[in-house]
Amino acid sequence: xxxxxxxxxxxxxxxxxxxxxxxxxxxxxxxxxxxxxxxxxxxxxxxxxxxxxxxxxxxxxxxxxxxxxxxxxxxxxxxxxxxxxxxxxxxxxxxxxxxxxxxxxxxxxxxxxxxxxxxxxxxxxxxxxxxxxxxxxxxxxxxxxxxxxxxxxxxxxxxxxxxxxxxxxxxxxxxxxxxxxxxxxxxxxxxxxxxxxxxxxxxxxxxxxxxxxxxxxxxxxxxxxxxxxxxxxxxxxxx
Amino acid sequence: xxxxxxxxxxxxxxxxxxxxxxxxxxxxxxxxxxxxxxxxxxxxxxxxxxxxxxxxxxxxxxxxxxxxxxxxxxxxxxxxxxxxxxxxxxxxxxxxxxxxxxxxxxxxxxxxxxxxxxxxxxxxxxxxxxxxxxxxxxxxxxxxxxxxxxxxxxxxxxxxxxxxxxxxxxxxxxxxxxxxxxxxxxxxxxxxxxxxxxxxxxxxxxxxxxxxxxxxxxxxxxxxxxxxxxxxxxxxxxxxxxxxxxxxxxxxxxxxxxxxxxxxxxxxxxxxxxxxxxxxxxxxxxxxxxxxxxxxxx
Numbered sequence: 098x099x100x101x102x103x104x105x106x107x108x109x110x111x112x113x114x115x116x117x118x119x120x121x122x123x124x125x126x127x128x129x130x131x132x133x134x135x136x137x138x139x140x141x142x143x144x145x146x147x148x149x150x151x152x153x154x155x156x157x158x159x160x161x162x163x164x165x166x167x168x169x170x171x172x173x174x175x176x177x178x179x180x181x182x183x184x185x186x187x188x189x190x191x192x193x194x195x196x197x198x199x200x201x202x203x204x205x206x207x208x209x210x211x212x213x214x215x216x217x218x219x220x221x222x223x224x225x226x227x228x229x230x231x232x233x234x235x236x237x238x239x240x241x242x243x244x245x246x247x248x249x250x251x252x253x254x255x256x257x258x259x260x261x262x263x264x265x266x267x268x269x270x271x272x273x274x275x276x277x278x279x280x281x282x283x284x285x286x287x288x289x290x291x292x293x294x295x296x297x298x299x300x301x302x303x304x305x306x307x308x309x310x311x312x313x314x315x316x317x318x319x320x321x322x323x324x325x326x327x328x329x330x331x332x333x334x335x336x
Numbered sequence: 337x338x339x340x341x342x343x344x345x346x347x348x349x350x351x352x353x354x355x356x357x358x359x360x361x362x363x364x365x366x367x368x369x370x371x372x373x374x375x376x377x378x379x380x381x382x383x384x385x386x387x388x389x390x391x392x393x394x395x396x397x398x399x400x401x402x403x404x405x406x407x408x409x410x411x412x413x414x415x416x417x418x419x420x421x422x423x424x425x426x427x428x429x430x431x432x433x434x435x436x437x438x439x440x441x442x443x444x445x446x447x448x449x450x451x452x453x454x455x456x457x458x459x460x461x462x463x464x465x466x467x468x469x470x471x472x473x474x475x476x477x478x479x480x481x482x483x484x485x486x487x488x489x490x491x492x493x494x495x496x497x498x499x500x501x502x503x504x505x506x507x508x509x510x511x512x513x514x515x516x517x518x519x520x521x522x523x524x525x526x527x528x529x530x531x532x533x534x535x536x537x538x539x540x541x542x543x544x545x546x547x548x549x550x551x552x553x554x555x556x557x558x559x560x561x562x563x564x565x566x567x568x569x570x571x572x573x574x575x576x577x578x579x580x581x582x583x584x585x586x587x588x589x590x591x592x593x594x595x596x597x598x599x600x601x602x603x604x605x606x607x608x609x610x611x612x613x614x615x616x617x618x619x620x621x622x623x624x625x626x627x628x629x630x631x632x633x634x
Contacts, residue, residue, distance in 0.1 A: 208408075
């Protein structure tokens with residue numbers, strides 16, 4: 098094996114367990130969520146505040162399937178995947194600086210740029226695998242639970258979700274590579290994630306502020322309603 | 337022959353602090369170069385500049401003819417490095433770490449890794465986080481030598497090692513140098529440098545204050561000399577000999593603390609007395625080292 102790939106493989110192996118646990122948790126949550134929603138009278142959501150419904154992504158025409166996808170994947174899923182991406186991105190350079198391992202690692206014939214590149218490729222690989230697993234669960238669970246997903250584009254929805262959450266990982270990778278400070282990187286990236294999550298959910302409720310949500314990366318995770326309309330190429334391109 | 341290491345006006349400032357000042361060095365291949373100095377003298381700063389971990393404020397450095405900054409990646413194929421603040425991946429085993437670094441470097445002979453493991457009696461199957469500092473240091477040494485590097489930078493390599501393993505490490509350094517490799521050994525442990533180094537640079541407050549071979553450094557050492565003469569000499573015999581620090585005459589025996597060449601002393605003594613016997617203690621670098629510091633301080 099050449100120098101190219103060793104950091105990529107190392108990052109994959111060291112991070113795969115955390116990602117697998119996160120994806121497994123989401124899969125279980127999604128399946129149980131759909132099971133619960135199946136027995137829920139959908140009119141109950143009419144009683145909930147508009148702000149809460151907006152934050153958890155429940156639209157006025159929600160059915161059992163879209164409710165499960167949006168409430169579980171677009172909310173908890175995006176937070177979990179975004180958070181894990183931040184941890185992986187921050188750990189690649191800044192985490193190694195914090196742990197003191199980067200000095201010896203870079204004593205090998207690998208440049209800092211190559212380290213960042215291989216870490217980014219590992220992050221993408223992990224999230225492609227995560228997307229495949231989530232897509233599998235997203236398609237399998239409705240069949241097992243006998244929930245109709247006719248007219249829903251699950252693959253587009255998952256793709257946009259994963260691309261959107263990867264943004265936060267790359268943000269952390271960039272900040273961590275620039276500053277070398279792990280705590281600051283995690284703090285800033287997580288702050289961006291939380292602010293954009295709240296901003297994207299709440300600003301549409303304020304008259305005249307709807308368009309401001311476009312400044313938040315979170316907005317593009319579900320921009321164009323990919324579950325119903327397919328992938329929004331513009332949103333993916335922006336991310 | 338091209339020098340293995342050349343630095344020219346190498347300096348590093350951290351704000352107002354001059355950590356390394358105008359370092360000019362030339363180390364030939366096949367040499368164990370001891371880089372001596374107390375804690376905070378600038379040794380590790382110099383090494384971090386050589387390893388391109390930090391940028392020099394001014395000056396240049398080249399190892400094996402390659403600029404340490406511009407050609408740093410290419411250079412790292414050919415060098416081994418053991419940092420003083422060795423931090424390894426705690427969840428990896430020694431074997432995992434060696435394989436990881438071997439993949440990064442390429443061309444590592446795993447048979448040689450086994451040889452190193454046996455020589456250093458290293459525990460490779462345990463998680464590094466469960467190892468003692470000495471055993472972690474052994475893994476650090478293995479990774480530094482495993483690709484049979486042409487140039488090895490060792491920063492305080494004996495930390496945590498027992499005397500037997502220290503001796504094995506010194507043997508490894510000597511063998512590498514004998515095969516034409518170069519060892520850059522940074523240490524504040526004089527005994528280690530004294531045993532293995534051919535050439536020594538002494539650094540203090542970021543400045544190189546001495547650059548000499550071990551032999552010439554020893555010549556500057558204070559020797560305890562005992563002379564047995566045919567008869568009791570007069571004190572005047574020894575007057576005018578430069579380098580005598582103390583003199584004690586007991587009948588026909590003379591006890592001298594002497595800093596200088598033996599040739600100078602003996603030529604004077606033998607021209608005036610009948611010398612029956614002589615015994616001398618080898619000069620200790622510790623004394624030389626402290627003398628340098630004393631001189632610099634005063």
